[in-house]
Amino acid sequence: MTTQLLLIQGLNGLQLGILLFLIAAGLTLVFGVMDFINLAHGVQYMIGAYLAAWIAAATGSFWVALVLALPLALALGLLLEFLVFRHLYDRDHLQQVLATFGVILVVNQGVKWLFGAAPLQVPTPELLTGGIRLMEGLLYPTYRIAIIAGGLAVAGLLWWLVERTKVGMLVRAGATNAPMVAALGVDIRRLFMIVFGFGAMLAGFAGVLAAPILSVEPGMGDNLLILAFVVIVIGGIGSVRGAFLAALLVGLVETLGRSLMPDLMRLFLSASDARQVGAALASMLVYIAMAAILAFRPAGLFPVRTS
Amino acid sequence: MTGFWTVGGAPRLGRRALMGAAAGALALPGVARAQAAPVKVGVVAVLTGPQAALGTHLRDGFLLGMRHLENRLGGRAAEAIIIDDELRPDAAVTKVRAAIERDRVDFVVGVVFSNILQAIIRPVTESQTFLISTNAGPSPIAGRGCSPFFFAASYVNDQNHAVMGAAANDGVEHGGQVRPVRRAMLITPNYQAGRDAMAGFKSQFRGEVVDEIYVPLTITDFSAELAQIAARRPDAIYTFMPGGLGVQFVRQFRQAGINIPVLSAFTVDEAVLPAQGEAALGLFTGTSWTPTLPNEQNARFVNDFLGQYNYVPASYAAHAYDCAMLLDSAVRRVGGNLADKGGLRAAIRAADFRSVRQNFRFGSNHFPVQDFWLARVGRRADGRFQTEHVRKVFDTIVDPFAAECRMPAA
Numbered sequence: 001m002t003t004q005l006l007l008i009q010g011l012n013g014l015q016l017g018i019l020l021f022l023i024a025a026g027l028t029l030v031f032g033v034m035d036f037i038n039l040a041h042g043v044q045y046m047i048g049a050y051l052a053a054w055i056a057a058a059t060g061s062f063w064v065a066l067v068l069a070l071p072l073a074l075a076l077g078l079l080l081e082f083l084v085f086r087h088l089y090d091r092d093h094l095q096q097v098l099a100t101f102g103v104i105l106v107v108n109q110g111v112k113w114l115f116g117a118a119p120l121q122v123p124t125p126e127l128l129t130g131g132i133r134l135m136e137g138l139l140y141p142t143y144r145i146a147i148i149a150g151g152l153a154v155a156g157l158l159w160w161l162v163e164r165t166k167v168g169m170l171v172r173a174g175a176t177n178a179p180m181v182a183a184l185g186v187d188i189r190r191l192f193m194i195v196f197g198f199g200a201m202l203a204g205f206a207g208v209l210a211a212p213i214l215s216v217e218p219g220m221g222d223n224l225l226i227l228a229f230v231v232i233v234i235g236g237i238g239s240v241r242g243a244f245l246a247a248l249l250v251g252l253v254e255t256l257g258r259s260l261m262p263d264l265m266r267l268f269l270s271a272s273d274a275r276q277v278g279a280a281l282a283s284m285l286v287y288i289a290m291a292a293i294l295a296f297r298p299a300g301l302f303p304v305r306t307s
Numbered sequence: 308m309t310g311f312w313t314v315g316g317a318p319r320l321g322r323r324a325l326m327g328a329a330a331g332a333l334a335l336p337g338v339a340r341a342q343a344a345p346v347k348v349g350v351v352a353v354l355t356g357p358q359a360a361l362g363t364h365l366r367d368g369f370l371l372g373m374r375h376l377e378n379r380l381g382g383r384a385a386e387a388i389i390i391d392d393e394l395r396p397d398a399a400v401t402k403v404r405a406a407i408e409r410d411r412v413d414f415v416v417g418v419v420f421s422n423i424l425q426a427i428i429r430p431v432t433e434s435q436t437f438l439i440s441t442n443a444g445p446s447p448i449a450g451r452g453c454s455p456f457f458f459a460a461s462y463v464n465d466q467n468h469a470v471m472g473a474a475a476n477d478g479v480e481h482g483g484q485v486r487p488v489r490r491a492m493l494i495t496p497n498y499q500a501g502r503d504a505m506a507g508f509k510s511q512f513r514g515e516v517v518d519e520i521y522v523p524l525t526i527t528d529f530s531a532e533l534a535q536i537a538a539r540r541p542d543a544i545y546t547f548m549p550g551g552l553g554v555q556f557v558r559q560f561r562q563a564g565i566n567i568p569v570l571s572a573f574t575v576d577e578a579v580l581p582a583q584g585e586a587a588l589g590l591f592t593g594t595s596w597t598p599t600l601p602n603e604q605n606a607r608f609v610n611d612f613l614g615q616y617n618y619v620p621a622s623y624a625a626h627a628y629d630c631a632m633l634l635d636s637a638v639r640r641v642g643g644n645l646a647d648k649g650g651l652r653a654a655i656r657a658a659d660f661r662s663v664r665q666n667f668r669f670g671s672n673h674f675p676v677q678d679f680w681l682a683r684v685g686r687r688a689d690g691r692f693q694t695e696h697v698r699k700v701f702d703t704i705v706d707p708f709a710a711e712c713r714m715p716a717a
Contacts, residue, residue, distance in 0.1 A: 015530070119550075120582055121582045121583070133564075139563055143562070214527050223525040262521075275518075275521055
């Protein structure tokens with residue numbers, strides 16, 4: 001493995017990390033502030049991707065799709081909150097898990113009913129087609145660089161919102177001690193709704209960004225959701241900063257593990273065994289990393305101090 | 308609001324009256340059955356979940372066959388009972404058992420995925436009902452596990468991969484030149500079918516396998532693997548990426564601008580081509596059928612399928628269509644008498660129908676002896692995408708597992 005290839009893989013890891021962060025940010029806030037386990041968060045990502053596919057097909061423009069999908073994702077998120085999630089905040093975690101799992105099934109089946117089971121495609125926007133030649137015979141798509149840039153910009157915006165605004169202060173206070181914030185006269189339900197809607201919109205944004213490179217299909221959010229949970233557990237539940245660093249870490253471990261593990265195993269095993277064992281180990285690596293981090297820091301890298 | 312709730316008061320109608328009506332409704336089909344019982348066919352396909360597109364092709368292909376036959380099989384009225392296997396072996400077994408015991412189906416056909424076929428093959432064949440696969444063809448059933456009550460109207464899974472191994476030796480066109488592939492790199496998901504696919508390719512490929520990459524089944528982003536492929540610079544890659552995996556792989560491969568031929572099986576077909584779009588143009592695949600095969604039966608099938616369902620059929624649909632024609636020929640041959648299982652078996656075995664694949668007959672293991680093609684993704688005159696045959700790689704070939712089959716006497 002050359003340094004050049006290692007750098008490219010680092011870039012790939014960074015881009016996966018950014019997508020993960022956009023999903024995990026909402027998840028960690030909802031879990032941290034509202035103590036609400038929302039398995040259906042991956043559904044918001046799928047909804048974003050489907051909205052992008054639908055609007056892009058209707059208008060022929062990715063940019064129109066991007067602009068319209070965000071408020072629509074927000075509206076659909078709030079609708080779900082109003083219809084289902086609102087009634088679950090006071091229930092225990094098991095009931096939340098069951099109910100939100102039910103939402104996954106219903107929405108997955110719903111998009112299949114509306115759009116069909118076959119995967120849809122969203123063309124890469126004209127402006128961002130093509131790529132940069134990083135290595136002989138390999139282009140790094142401009143669009144992926146745009147994802148990294150867009151994701152970093154949103155991360156910055158989120159940092160500013162959470163650390164520098166009044167609503168952000170209430171959110172941080174809510175993550176620490178929600179009953180006390182309510183007792184001080186803040187409408188905690190409204191705060192919850194804002195947090196929830198914003199989280200849904202971020203996940204929808206991730207879905208829109210991913211649509212041109214991944215296939216848009218029912219259930220596309222389910223796999224990423226598992227990684228997003230790993231991210232928020234490593235980062236510390238309720239911490240946006242933790243989610244950001246953990247997402248980059250998970251993205252890098254996942255990507256570098258996949259490309260390095262088979263080569264690493266070749267030092268000990270025969271070539272064909274190394275490929276299979278390496279591939280199996282690579283898919284476990286993220287979880288091994290999570291276990292290792294939790295062994296030393298049980299509350300994650302950046303735990304939110306709770307009373 | 309009150310209007311809504313008074314619906315709950317329906318029992319006032321009188322429970323006895325309701326039950327009487329229900330019994331009457333139940334009795335009617337019974338009377339009809341005694342007069343002229345239709346031939347019943349259970350069609351098993353995955354119709355929910357991420358892989359439902361494949362099952363939809365299968366179902367629509369069979370139903371188009373029934374439509375062409377005017378809902379009659381061999382002169383008898385026929386009825387297709389659609390069964391969604393949900394891609395869950397337990398659900399498939401329960402539903403298929405119900406179809407056999409309650410609906411008394413005469414045939415069970417269909418099945419996209421091998422694990423579903425493996426789950427239902429015993430319950431179906433042990434009840435002495437004929438099971439005809441229109442897609443899944445696991446090699447054990449073609450070999451030692453062959454059954455007198457099982458037929459495959461499709462292929463053995465490994466064959467499409469072996470075709471591409473052979474095609475790579477002879478060479479594929481790239482940039483205006485046909486060159487044999489000497490150094491190939493293989494990439495596939497890390498599960499049984501993926502490993503079998505690679506073994507199938509290597510069984511025929513004589514060049515050097517530079518490397519094999521096994522990715523998790525849940526992968527969505529191939530950027531790390533694409534960088535590896537570019538770094539190793541093989542002459543071509545061979546891949547098996549079914550369903551949504553193929554959509555992502557093909558599009559990301561194009562975006563990465565890697566300029567080598569892509570050989571594949573079950574990765575670019577009409578079920579996923581609408582999503583792959585232009586990215587799939589020029590990719591190679593190994594197959595038993597394409598919409599372009601020049602025969603009258605095939606032209607009618609493709610044309611009417613497009614007219615009826617408004618999408619280009621894939622091989623799942625073509626094989627299911629063939630299966631309807633096969634059933635028609637078999638029922639006709641036995642004069643509509645389905646009770647004589649030996650006679651019916653011989654009638655199916657005769658395969659006395661015109662296949663959309665031109666050459667089609669059954670081998671001793673009840674699997675097809677047919678041609679296999681190198682095909683390439685092209686654009687139709689109407690702008691849609693399809694696979695187009697390039698050249699015949701195997702001519703009326705018997706699958707390599709047939710020799711292991713000792714067909715038991717029923």
